[in-house]
């Protein structure tokens with residue numbers, strides 16, 4: 494007898510894109526210890542926690558050290574003080590009503606968008622936009638829903654919806670019926686947003702085809718333009734067909750602190766083998782109560798502080814800061830003749846690589862010549878080949894320095 498592995502793991506690329514980049518950058522740094530590398534690769538924030546958030550975080554840590562205010566296990570779904578603030582500020586303010594047991598606090602949208610597929614059958618057909626946040630694809634690979642990858646880098650059983658400059662990075666509705674659709678808006682990596690009318694088409698498609706949309710809104714705080722929905726539930730009927738993921742990482746600097754939430758409306762249904770509709774909300778609740786013990790009390794208090802008036806104005810300032818970086822990146826790269834997309838309602842700038850250069854060649858050029866790190870578009874899927882992603886999350890100083898360095902290159 495020998496222990497068998499989950500062979501689906503053998504279908505994955507050898508490493509996760511951001512781990513691979515880190516490895517290459519570390520190697521370069523070892524070989525070039527004097528190089529001052531500027532990292533515009535992984536979308537990690539650089540500004541510290543907002544002061545109001547930090548204050549409440551510390552107060553809650555102190556509470557944990559006192560017998561009267563100490564807390565042990567909290568509710569797996571999250572504390573109601575945070576859930577109430579989320580519902581009031583993120584949804585009721587946009588005319589959306591949610592019950593408190595429709596919101597699940599977690600330690601990250603990466604985990605939730607990765608874990609959600611567990612409550613769906615393995616024979617569902619999954620559609621992803623291409624390029625795409627790799628977590629959606631790779632967690633389905635691990636589960637055995639995708640089959641092997643073909644020579645062009647596409648998993649055989651996944652439906653890919655290409656988003657390139659030719660279609661303005663707006664995915665078309667699937668030609669064949671699909672069951673699960675991952676949508677990330679504002680999009681990581683392309684920065685694309687959909688307006689209400691465009692998003693309504695997806696909701697209508699899902700209602701007509703009994704599909705479910707897994708809607709990742711981790712970057713909604715970066716939306717600057719009007720008429721762009723911040724939540725999919727702004728679209729009529731979406732509560733029947735969509736699960737939404739949100740995060741405190743990118744709006745309030747929680748990438749290292751970890752707090753996010755997922756909305757699973759009670760109306761959203763999938764079907765058992767007898768064709769009977771089953772609500773997904775109790776299934777997700779069952780999954781979370783079994784596998785997750787909730788986010789720590791101080792972190793949930795820190796997240797609650799995001800919704801105070803001071804917290805709101807502090808995070809607005811942070812977002813404006815990063816969006817100014819985005820503007821600088823766009824302007825600088827356009828000036829040197831590159832085709833630049835995104836960066837208007839999103840902290841990501843999506844660039845067409847110079848003629849004759851693929852994504853990794855451009856990565857190597859920037860790393861070797863000017864010591865700037867970005868993310869090769871091909872790491873997000875086959876349609877990302879020939880593109881490159883730069884984040885606006887570094888400091889203003891580093892962003893300017895990186896753009897000055899890149900501007901000296903000629904393509």
Ligand code: MLT
Nearest residue numbers: 534535536537603626681
């Ligand atoms: C990214 O760079 O795409 C993000 O940092 C990934 C994430 O949020 O996990």
